[in-house]
Amino acid sequence: MYRYDEFDHRLVKERVTQFRGQVERRLAGDITEDQFKPLRLMNGVYLQLHAYMLRVAVPYGTLSGSQMHMLADIATKYDKGYGHFTTRQNIQYNWPALSDIPAILDDLASVEMHAIQTSGNCIRNVTSDQYAGAAAGEVDDPRIWSEIIRQWSTFHPEFTFLPRKFKFAVCGMNEDRAAIRFHDIGIEVVKGKDDAPAFDIYVGGGQGRTPMIGHLIGAAVPAVDLIAYLESIMRVYNMNGRRDNLYKARIKILVHALGAEEMKRQVEEEFVHVKEKGVVHLPEEEIARIRAYFAPPAYETLPDESSALNEAMADNKKFADWVKTNVAEHKVDGYAIANISLKPVGGVAGDASDDQMHVMADLAAQYSFDELRVTHEQNIVLAHVKKDDLFALWQGLEKAALGTPNLALITDHIVCPGLDYCALANARSIPISQEIAERFNDLDRQHNIGELKVKISGCINACGHHHVGHIGILGVDKKGTEFYQISLGGSADENASIGDILGPAFTEDEIADAIETIVETYINIRQEGERFIDTYARVGKEPFKETLYATH
Amino acid sequence: MAQHTNKRATTQAVTANRLLDGEVVYFTADGSWSDWLKDADVADGKEACAALLAKTEPSVAAQQVVEPYLFEVAVEDGAIVPASVREKIRMAGPTIRLDLGKQAASA
Numbered sequence: 001m002y003r004y005d006e007f008d009h010r011l012v013k014e015r016v017t018q019f020r021g022q023v024e025r026r027l028a029g030d031i032t033e034d035q036f037k038p039l040r041l042m043n044g045v046y047l048q049l050h051a052y053m054l055r056v057a058v059p060y061g062t063l064s065g066s067q068m069h070m071l072a073d074i075a076t077k078y079d080k081g082y083g084h085f086t087t088r089q090n091i092q093y094n095w096p097a098l099s100d101i102p103a104i105l106d107d108l109a110s111v112e113m114h115a116i117q118t119s120g121n122c123i124r125n126v127t128s129d130q131y132a133g134a135a136a137g138e139v140d141d142p143r144i145w146s147e148i149i150r151q152w153s154t155f156h157p158e159f160t161f162l163p164r165k166f167k168f169a170v171c172g173m174n175e176d177r178a179a180i181r182f183h184d185i186g187i188e189v190v191k192g193k194d195d196a197p198a199f200d201i202y203v204g205g206g207q208g209r210t211p212m213i214g215h216l217i218g219a220a221v222p223a224v225d226l227i228a229y230l231e232s233i234m235r236v237y238n239m240n241g242r243r244d245n246l247y248k249a250r251i252k253i254l255v256h257a258l259g260a261e262e263m264k265r266q267v268e269e270e271f272v273h274v275k276e277k278g279v280v281h282l283p284e285e286e287i288a289r290i291r292a293y294f295a296p297p298a299y300e301t302l303p304d305e306s307s308a309l310n311e312a313m314a315d316n317k318k319f320a321d322w323v324k325t326n327v328a329e330h331k332v333d334g335y336a337i338a339n340i341s342l343k344p345v346g347g348v349a350g351d352a353s354d355d356q357m358h359v360m361a362d363l364a365a366q367y368s369f370d371e372l373r374v375t376h377e378q379n380i381v382l383a384h385v386k387k388d389d390l391f392a393l394w395q396g397l398e399k400a401a402l403g404t405p406n407l408a409l410i411t412d413h414i415v416c417p418g419l420d421y422c423a424l425a426n427a428r429s430i431p432i433s434q435e436i437a438e439r440f441n442d443l444d445r446q447h448n449i450g451e452l453k454v455k456i457s458g459c460i461n462a463c464g465h466h467h468v469g470h471i472g473i474l475g476v477d478k479k480g481t482e483f484y485q486i487s488l489g490g491s492a493d494e495n496a497s498i499g500d501i502l503g504p505a506f507t508e509d510e511i512a513d514a515i516e517t518i519v520e521t522y523i524n525i526r527q528e529g530e531r532f533i534d535t536y537a538r539v540g541k542e543p544f545k546e547t548l549y550a551t552h
Numbered sequence: 553m554a555q556h557t558n559k560r561a562t563t564q565a566v567t568a569n570r571l572l573d574g575e576v577v578y579f580t581a582d583g584s585w586s587d588w589l590k591d592a593d594v595a596d597g598k599e600a601c602a603a604l605l606a607k608t609e610p611s612v613a614a615q616q617v618v619e620p621y622l623f624e625v626a627v628e629d630g631a632i633v634p635a636s637v638r639e640k641i642r643m644a645g646p647t648i649r650l651d652l653g654k655q656a657a658s659a
Contacts, residue, residue: 027572029615047618049642050653051574080652095652097573348648419638420646428637430648480636 001064001371002147002293004112011155012109015116019043020102027099040098042122043105044115048423051095055118056108060128060146060170061089061374063113065361068372070111072357078104083357085342085350087414087465088167089127089374090118094421116154121162123153123234129171129178130375133294134383136331140189140197141294142172145226148282148290152227159234163241164249166234167206179376179492181205181214182468184251185233192220199226203233203263204255207462211498212252215260217267223287225271228279232270236263297369297384302334306387319394321443322405327390336387338368340380340397341404341412345437348430349415350378359400367393377414377453379407409446410454410519411437414465418458418475419482425458427475427482428508432456435512440519449519452532455490468492470533471518472499473511484511488518488544489536500541503549514548521547556638561624564601565592565632566608567642568617576642576654577617579608585617587654589632589643594625 004012019039026036040046044055056071063071071091075083078100079093086092096104108114117125126146133141149168153159159166169183180186182205192198198220205214221229233251240258242248255263313320328337340360343349352360360380364372367389368382375381385393397403406412413436416422418429433456440446455469459476466472468490476483483505490499506514519532521544526535536544557564566579577585578592586592595604601622608620624635634640645653 027615029613033571033612033618047569047574049638050576050645051569095574099572419641420648425638428641428647430646434648477637482637 001062002059002143002290008112009109012112012114012116015043015114016102016105016109019105023098023102038120041119042116043101044118045098045101046119046423048094048421049419050421052098052101053421054093054096054101054104054115055086056091056093056113056115057118057125058089058091058113058374059150060126060132060143061130061376062128062132062143063372063374064111065365065370065372067111067113068357068361068364070107070113072354072361074104074107075354075357077107082351082353084348084417085352085374085378085380087376087378087416087463088118088125089130089376090125091374092417094417117150119165120160121164121166122160123149123156123162123166123168126150126153126168126170127178127183127376128169129173129176130373130381131177131328131337131383132172132373133296134330134335134337135173135175136329137175138172138189138331139191140172141291142170142178142187142189144287144291144294145187145189145197145199146170147293148226148287149230151290152230152280158238162234162238163243164246166237166251174494176492176494176496177375179465179468181494181496182207182211182465182492183214185230186214190220192222196223198222199229201229201233203267204252204260205496206250206252207465207467208250209247209460209462210250210252210256211462211467212256213496213498214252215255215263217260217264224281225275227282228274229267229271231279232267232274235270235274236266240266296332297371299332299335299384300386302386302388304333306334306390309387309390312391316391318403318405319391322394322403323390324447325405325409326407330384332384334387336385336390338382338385338390338393339375339407340382340402341406342379342402343406343412343437344401344404345411345441346434349413349433352380356400356402359396359402363393363396366396377412379412405443406446408451408453410440410449410452411446412453413437414453414455414469416457416459416464418456418464422458422463424461425475426460426477427458427484429456429458429464429473429475432473432475432484432508432511435508436515439512439516449523450531452519453491454515465492466490467498468496469499470536471515473515476505478505482508484508486514486518486548488541489533491533502541502545517548518544556636557622558624558635561601561622561635562598563594563596563625563627564604564622565589565594565625566605566620566622567592567639568608568620571615571618579604579611579620583607583611585611589625589634592625592632594627594632
């Protein structure tokens with residue numbers, strides 16, 4: 001893992017001191033809310049429906065056991081005993097008092113964490129693949145490049161007042177778990193000259209009210225030019241992005257207006273200019289320094305087959321079910337990637353209690369080199385677990401109600417906080433997720449349905465990624481009543497697609513029935529081996545529309 | 553926040569969040585702020601509502617609350633009831649965590 005150097009420490013410490021002063025001046029009445037609001041937002045502090053909300057950055061989703069312990073301690077000491085893991089791989093606290101926030105930031109700084117780049121019109125916390133460094137077939141660990149981008153972008157004076165917020169995602173292989181095509185800039189590490197890491201750069205993806213898939217404009221950009229190329233994109237955006245209209249200010253609108261070819265031409269023109277002016281070339285030594293932080297852990301030499309695992313699976317169906325859904329292949333023999341689902345039926349997607357955070361941190365220390373990852377699908381990953389240890393790990397998780405075996409099944413949803421917490425929301429998301437999970441609670445049924453990603457947003461801002469759900473649900477407000485619009489066929493992976501809206505929206509009472517009708521339609525028409533998304537790609541929306549609205 | 557005001561509403565109360573801790577509060581007839589909607593002052597008609605909102609200006613200046621706004625209510629059997637789901641949730645707490653928010657204290 002990356003560790004702070006003296007500059008990082010100083011920068012974060014100074015920022016906390018500065019914010020403490022700003023809070024004091026606000027409380028003393030020396031600055032107004034209009035003056036304070038942009039300052040608090042630059043420090044991750046929002047005002048929600050019931051209270052303030054503090055969003056803490058987890059750079060590229062990776063954190064240590066001691067950091068997770070601190071997140072738990074903050075939940076206990078300053079909040080209501082829980083935190084919410086988000087699609088930006090961050091954590092949010094829903095109840096902090098404004099006057100406590102400087103102290104929380106002090107505590108975070110003590111474990112090399114902060115709330116910088118979690119809000120405002122800057123380059124936000126960079127997200128990445130939760131299987132980084134563990135997935136077979138990876139060209140390079142995407143966290144190395146995410147960290148380099150973090151260091152370049154943090155407090156970059158040129159990019160602190162962009163037309164709008166700006167999100168990067170990086171993945172290290174052609175299997176995309178980071179939704180790179182739905183980010184302002186998405187980066188895939190590819191093999192360049194002499195097999196050295198190079199970068200395919202996608203621009204102009206995003207969700208919100210105008211969902212767009214990013215365009216590849218930079219192919220196999222060499223490492224030495226990475227920052228110069230990114231800087232060129234940022235400059236074209238900063239110069240030409242619309243500041244006159246909030247809804248047209250994201251880079252996706254600029255790319256759409258110019259066309260990908262023209263965007264590429266302008267970026268390349270700027271790139272030539274930037275290189276002539278003597279921009280930051282990434283020195284080899286600096287790449288090597290950052291790379292060293294992400295060196296593979298000290299794996300043992302093990303046979304790939306684990307008789308302990310096989311026996312435990314044979315003896316315990318519940319454990320076998322968990323392995324089947326929640327455990328993924330690791331690149332090193334004898335190791336596995338364990339996914340901890342934060343989607344228990346009846347729970348709140350992405351929420352974890354302080355006790356659960358402590359348990360996850362302890363288990364990470366014991367079984368996964370003291371490191372955890374937050375996923376953009378709001379789960380947690382222990383990336384390097386010995387297959388021999390999986391049973392003991394699962395037992396530990398089960399004791400803390402963290403052993404839900406539903407990864408990528410119909411009860412594993414992305415869900416925004418919705419109108420239960422969020423000041424922007426039009427409708428609640430969490431109760432809809434809970435109703436659907438209850439409806440499909442039967443695990444055999446979930447397995448029979450297979451991979452099916454349901455994503456739910458409580459407003460058009462699409463924090464719940466409904467545009468890219470195999471089944472997407474969007475909450476809307478119609479004269480003070482919540483309605484839910486369904487779209488089908490979205491996908492956030494390397495086969496990126498935006499869901500098609502099916503038809504008129506449903507009420508809260510109708511939505512679970514509607515989802516069941518869609519699922520049953522799929523079961524009836526699917527062909528051997530087809531996942532929901534495959535069937536949808538083959539038949540389109542008509543069969544689903546027919547069955548759904550025939551009875552409605 | 554002001555975008556949550558229903559311009560066609562006739563009966564309204566004023567709500568805000570307390571500066572210090574973000575708690576939802578309601579403006580009362582004696583010019584103070586209460587945690588409870590039952591204590592809110594209710595105005596009828598455009599002018600009375602505007603006047604009610606104007607009365608909150610000193611407490612904004614005094615750093616008590618943030619962004620006060622009018623919201624539609626009905627008075628049913630003597631109880632003040634918000635018209636929108638949003639305000640019903642603000643007055644109670646998250647619908648999926650009944651142990652949190654005002655509903656926890658009033659239970």
